[in-house]
Amino acid sequence: MTTTGMYRQYAAEEYAPHVEPFYLPVGDEVELFEAAFEQKIPVLLKGPTGCGKTRFVEYMAYRLGRPVSHIRPAGGVAHPDGGLPVITVACHEDLTASDLVGRYLLDADGTRWIDGPLTRAVKTGAICYLDEVVEARKDTTVLIHPLTDYRRLLPVEKLGQVIEAGDGFLLVISYNPGYQSALKDLKHSTRQRFIAIDFTYPPRDVETRVIARESDVATEVAAELAKLGEKVRNLKEHGLGEGVSTRLLIYAGRLIARGIPPRRACQVAVVWALTDDAEIQRSIEEVVTSIFE
Amino acid sequence: MTQEPGSGAAARARLAEYPSSLLRDHDAARLALAGRMSPRELDEWSAAGLELAAISMRAWESADEFFKATPLLIERVPVSALRFVHEYGRSLTTESSTLGAAFFRSAAPVLERLTLGQLRDWAGLARQLYKGTWKSSSLAGQFLEVSPALFAALDLPEARALVNFLETLSVRSYELSVACLNAAPRVLSTMERHDRAAFLGFAGVIAETSWADARAFFEHGARLLQQVGAGQRGRFLMLAGAVARRAGRQAYPFFAEAAEALARVDEAEHPQMLGLAESLAAESGPAAMEFLKSAPRVRQRLRMEDVAGWHEVGRRILASSVEGGEAYFRLESSKGEEVIESLSARVELSRVSEILRMYCKALTGTPMTIQSVAALAEKGVGWVDEDRPSTEGTHVYLPPVVERHGSKEENFGVYKVYSTHQAAHLEFRSFDFRFERPGSQLETTRVTREPAGREPALTDMERFFDLFADRRLAADLFTAAEDTRVDAAVKREYSGIRRTLERVQQDELLTRPEVRGMPLRQAFAENAIRASLGGEQAIAFPAVFAPMLGRAIGVLRILQRPGAMVEDSAEATLRLYEIAEQIRNVVLQSAEFADWPELEADIEAAAAAGMTAEGVGGEGGQPTVANVPEGEEQPYQSPPPVDFRGDFKPELVQLLMRMKAEQSGGRTEGQYAPLTPEQLQQLLEKSVEIDISNFVEGDLDSSSGMFLSNLMKAAGTPASEKGQQRQPSDGAPAQGAGDEEESLQQEVQYFYYDEWDFRAADYKPGWCRIIQQTLDEGEDEFFERTLREQSGLVAQTRKQFELLKPELYRKIKRLYDGEEYDLDAAIEYMVERRSRRAQAEEKVYWRRNKVERDVAVAFLLDMSASTDEEITRREQKPGDDDFDDDPRRYLAWWAQKKARERSREVKRIIDIEKESTVLLMEALETIGDSYGIFGFSGYGRECVEFYVVKGLEEPFGDAVKRRIDKIMPIRSTRMGPAIRHAAFKLDQHDAKVKILVLLSDGRPQDHGYGRDRTEKEYAIHDTKMALNEAKRRGITPFCLTVDRAGHDYLKTMCEDIGYEVVADVQSLPSRLPTLYRRLTE
Structure with a gap:
């Protein structure tokens, strides 16, 4: 970590959550993740946007990296004041294999190799979290195949190397089945390398607690917001592509x-955040004005 | 004269030369006159008659009438004046003996109304009508004949106006003129004097401008005029007259329709309406009349003061474009609608139903539709009310219009309260009542109360109501209890709506009937309703019942607690019923009622009540039957229902839900009675939710049978609104929903689209109705055969299309950033750098341009009758489907065509269209673009048929192949709405590139698609506008026509839109794929 006067800067593989992220388990997802981590099984997190997938990964990283944790990994780089490092890559449609693995950059007198985030995670044994993985180009997803079976290897073609994954390395990908079109679906050969934990929006009472905690409003207000969330989510597929996220x-x-x-x-x-369709806006607004004075 | 005066012998001798009646009548009259005239005068009189008779061949008839009339005439005029009468008659007789005779015949009765001096004018009028022809003499004669009756109604100037009218009309048609004349006395006598002048004035105008309608005007005009406000008729006719001079043949229809329209406007507003119309008349007569015609519809939606505002906007439009203004006032322009909508305070269900639908969906989480209450009443399943909201479990029914308040917001608020309450019944599970499930607030006593060995019921609700002797009372109390619970839950859960709801409740309280003077038990039920509306302070009841009422209020308050369930409402009902039972339904003096501004609600007693299954009557010193006032027991009648809560029929809803569940293959649990017609019949007879009195008297059996079949139908009909899936809203699994979705696809759907009127430069709102249906399936033979026959072409196009693919991943070089170095560029760069050239650029990367092919295309095939033409014959035939007004001709032609077709194999345009489609589909499947194939035809704006051969999202399959077979020529070509609908479909589809290909064989043409049948501009402009609309939505339209004369109109129609005229029809199959490639590249 370098600290300048203005900001804190980490090398990608060094960043780890250092305060316990707030996460309220809805089901047995924590146990499942722990077990998967221990058994080195890659994890696929399915669920709509803003329901807590990323938060969950951070929470698990912190939890798994804590000294008190009974499954503290031998080879993992435990951060002094936090959990396991997490390298998050937000996937987009132009994400290529070299973006993940690494590339040569031009240097003063030639070229210099620089590791991509995946390579770094593999080397340091960090959790690598590929967010919205289906957005990435199909050829890049194939890249993770050798990493996600018994081999746990990352071939780096351009260097002619194969890197063995560190002990703490775990590949976690997320995927939102809601709005991906048929065009953008995970290939089965990719899919079947992960266990899938299904995330949905939390039930009203849990969501109330989450909202109250995260936004510092009174429980009553949080309950009204959770109620609003529940009502608006009823509109999914009836004009709304996606329900309102807990984040919103x-x-x-x-x-x-x-x-x-x-x-x-x-x-x-x-x-306004949910839709541009004036009629649906109006409908949701009517729900809002019914719930809030 | 040699003979003795007064004998008349000479005259008699000469009279004898004429037919005998003349002499006879002369003698009779002379006898009658003898006492009144001197012999000399008598002689003169005879001579005068003779003089008449001598005028012409048949003039003796005139003389005869003269003789007969004289005794009557001298009753009215002095003998000395008789010669004047004679003189007028004589002069008419010289014109025509018929006229003369008629004159004398009518003279005496006419003199009752006219002075002697006016008699001459009268004769003059007859002469005015007489043109020397036989027909005119008959008209003039008729005029004289009816004159006595006429002058009973008219004065002379009016008669002159009438004659002027008759004369004008007679130039066109004597028959009409006579008919009007005959009708005149009857018609005119019913009118006020000042109306008559105006009426006749307008008649004159009609005779000039649209004479054929004159008779209709005479026959119906008076009645029509009656509908215009008394003081305004003259003004209206003046206006109509002014308009008629310019509107020509439209004069009468304008008059009639405007008058009919005014009849539907309050008379007090007629002056204002006419004033507004008059201000338009200067600019355009038709606009003024259209304004009046639209008045009632506009008035229905706008308050009078806003009508002026609406009018003003229209007047300005009129000033700039007459066509536009007229369309505006005809209510055939979007602008007109828009202005009304913005001025109107009322809220129409059709405009907000989508918002409310989603609102209810959000609240309940179940798919809901919003429909007009009338739709529910129409189903005939027990709901009869057409004003109040309701629900039957899957739909929320609302009144079509709300205009209670002065602003749109408030009126919408009313809708919101309505739908919230109905949705709340679903959200808080009013219909989910289970007999044996305990509630959360009140102890369950229903099960123990139920007598052993009961008949099994159809539903839980029925089973519950079976507990009561008086089902009506029980239903009323249950409604009050359940509404209390639901409204409390709404207020608790939706604090934002609380205030509006409370206001609506207060409004309702004000309209409740006076409780004083009601029979007591009824008053009790009414008080329960008041309490449920939060109006405990509005309760009035005899003081002796204070503790009982206190207990009742306590019961209701328990239901307001959070967590109260419908089962608690049921328990509450039992307790309320017990209390009510102890109150005899007798009428008391209203003085004995006491106001209870602060009621002591006895919640403890309420909760405790019913602990004993036997009931609580007589316990604890509470009033018992004994101290209830004496009086005659009245039959119990329900208090009027609460408006905003509407028709609550839990028993029926449960029945419907059960029927639905079973029809979709659901479970039948053992505890229910089987659903048999007998059972249903039984339920029908005992349930108070169905008002049997609404059935035809004495026809109960067949009515109830119909009712049952309606019920079955309602249960089996899924919600058909778009985007809806049916699901039982009680949370039961939706079995068989999939199957129903399938069959739903086959259903006909309706869509409405505006049409562009280029003259008015505005849209006609909701003008065309698209009837969308999936095309029937035929054989797949055509599809397969085409592929076989055209195998060469198939292979060729497929290859062309496959070539499209690799182009998708082209390398883009010389980039600052990219996937990989471009070795050449990198070397170049290094060389340049080393040689220290300044312009060394770091563009050394390349990247694969990831162009994903994301194309959606809709093919719109012209299925008009003209596509039936054989290709070889095309040149000899006019290219139009010209069967506009005569379906028989069309059918005959079609049948003939069909027969010819069978006899030999000739390709028609449609076949080529189909072949091209097949080839293209085959090619499209190779590159995976999503595409839809649609056909359109139809007749008139109300039925533009839109056939789905393949939906955009539908996968290609055998069904599609078979549908292609059924593409055939049908009727006309109204392109505009079809394009709009196809564009709408593309709009719903998510793709980067959207293309609409219109494949036609001629210009757009349809019945009423233009001012008249020969006009082409209107249709072309509308089509052009539709294409432009599509373009604005990001769709690329392309028109392809096989009409060789296509260039002339396509140039206008597709101003900046791609089009192509395929000169050789036969080349279409090979041309279309090529074209498509070019379009999407």
């Missing part, structure tokens, strides 16, 4: 906590 509800809560009137807060954080 938290944003609304934060605005309310800062003194923005609830109806207005929901309008900007929920209604």
